[in-house]
Amino acid sequence: MHFRGSSEVGAEAGRQIARYVRRNLLRRL
Numbered sequence: 001m002h003f004r005g006s007s008e009v010g011a012e013a014g015r016q017i018a019r020y021v022r023r024n025l026l027r028r029l
Helices: 006-028
Strands: none
């Protein structure tokens, strides 16, 4: 693997996490 920039990976991971958290919150409500 070639590490281009941890910032890009972090941003992508953050988006996926935010989506997962939002889904869980909506399910709880």
